[in-house]
Amino acid sequence: MAGPTTAERQRITSGPPRPPRSRARVRPRTLILSLIALVLLGAGGVWLFYGSQWLRVERVTTSGTRVLTPEEVREAAAAPVGSPLVSVDTDVLENRLRKKLRRIDSVDVERSWPHEISLKVTERKPVLLIEKGGKFVEVDAKGVRFATVGHAPKGVPLLELTPDRENAASSLRRFDSHRLRREAVSVAGALPAAVERDTRVVKVRSYDSISLELSGDRTVAWGSSEKGRAKASTLSALMKAAPKARHFDVSVPTAPASSAS
Template sequence: MRPPKPPRRTTASPRLTGEGEVRPDAPLGKPAREPASRDLPARDLPENRAARVSRPVRDQKPESTPPASDTPGAPARASVAKRRRERVRKDPPRPPVAPNRKKSSDPYPLSDRIEIRRKARRRALLIRLGVACGAVAALASVVWLLFFSTVFAITAENITLSISDPADIVDDTQVASILAATEGTPVLRIRAGDIESQIADIPEVESVTVESSFPHGITATIVAREPVACVGEGEACEGVAADATRLRVGDELRASLPKVSMDLDSERAAEQLQDLLDAIAALPQDVRARVQAASINPSGLIEFSLDSATIKWGTSTENEAKARIITVLLTQPATTYDVTVPGAPVTY
C-alpha cells in the first residue's frame, strides 16, 4: 500500500535580487515587496528584452523592418514623421491658392480695391441699364398696342348716331359717312373735336357731341336747327333758322313755314331780318303754325298775317311778354290783335 502524497504547498515564485539571486527570506505564497526595478521578472530585464523581442512568435512571419516608432532607440523625428503621415492620410492636401486670389483676412492693395469698386459700379450700371431698357420696351409695347394696333380699333357695329331733328332736315347719310371714316382707327387716337367740327359744318346741325367709348365704340349726339321762316318768293324760298342760317328744307315743310317779306337789298336788311326772325322764334308753336306771312317795314315794325287775322307786333322788343299776351288774345274773336305795347294790348 502506497503512502499518501504530501499536501501541495503554494509558494510564490522566487524573486530575483538585483544580482539574480533568490531571496531566502521571502515568505511562502507572498513575494517580498521591493522597488519597481527589482519587481520585474527575469524576462523583462533589459538584458533579456532584446532577446525576447528578436525571438519570432510561432506561426508568424517576422517583419522585414519594424516601424521606426516601435524600434527601441528610434529617434524622435521618426515618431513625428509617422504622425505627419497619418495626418496627411486623413486630410488630403489642398490645392495651392492662386497668387491673384486673396484670403478674406489678407489686406487688398489700393489698386485692387479701386478695381473691385470699379467693377461693382460697372455691374450696377449694367443692371440699371438693363432694367431701364426692359421698362422702355414694355412701355413701347403698351403704346403700340393701345395707339397703333387694331386690337382696340373702332368697328362699324359700335358706331352710334343719335339725332334730335323734329323737322327732319339733317342728312343722316352725310353724318354717317363722317363717322364711318373713323372705322379701324384705335379708339384712343380719336379726336372728338375734329369730328365735331366736321359735323358742325353741316348747316342743319345746331350742336353736336362726339364721345369715344373704350374699347371699340364711338357715339355722336346731334341737335338739329329748327326752321322758323322761309325767305324768298315761290320756289326760290329758302328755309332759315332763328339765327338766319339757311337750311335745306323739303317742299312740304317750305309750304308750312311763314313767308318773309322785306327789302333784302337795303343796308339794314341783315339786322331787320334778324329782328323779324327773333320775333317769329318767340311765338308759341301753335301760333307759329297759323302765321302765313311775316313782314317788317323800314322803320322796324313787324306784322304777322294769320289765316283770318293780323297781329301787329311792333318792334322786336319784349318778345317773350308779347308771346304770352298773344296766346291769350287769340282765344277771343277779332281781326286785329295789337301787342305793340304789351301792357295795353288792343283787339278790334
C-alpha cells in the same frame, strides 16, 4: 473714494457708441432691370394703342338725326375706319360735319372703347321760311339760312321782307336784310305756343313795323322785336278777351287794341 458719476455709469452701461447707419444702396443690376421693365411697359402700351388690332375703329354710330339720315352723317364725317381709335382727331370730325352739313347745329364726336366712334348730332330747327324760286329756304333761331327744301315744313311760317316804299331806302341803309331777318326771328321766337301754331306769315316792312298773318284771316300788329315777352302775354290775354276779333295790335303792349274788321 468717490464712485463713477451718472454720465460715466451710462457710458459703461450703453457700451461704445454705434457707428451711423449707412443708406441702403441700389444695386446697379436692380436699377437696370427696373429701367428695362419701364421701357418694355411703355413700348407695350404704344403697341397696344397703335400697332395692335384690338383697339381700332370698327364701327361709326350716329344719334339725334331727324331730317338727315345716319348714312349722310357717317359719309360726311368720313371717320377713318381701321385706324387706331386713339389716333382719331375728334375736333377734325366735328368741324368737317358742320362744314359739309349746314343743317347740323352742333355735334359731339366721342370714342367708345374699344372699337367705336359715336356721332351725337343736334340739327337746326327752322323757325321761318323764305320762299325763293318755288322752293323754301329754312332759317333757324339764330337767323342762319341752313337748307333749301322743295316743300314747306308744316307749322313753320313764311318770312316776307316788304320794305315800306316811302322809307325803304333809309330803312335798308340802317338795317340790312340780314338784320331785318334776325328781328323777324326774334319775333317768331317770342310768340305764344297757340299763336305760333296759327302763324302763317311774318311780314317785315321795317325795323319797327313787323306784323303777323294768322289762320282765319287774322292779323297782329307787333311793331318792333322789343318787349317780346310783354307783347306775347298781352296778345294771349287780348285773344281770350276778344275771341271773335280779327285784328290785334300789341305794338304798344301797355295800350293794346283789337277789332272785328
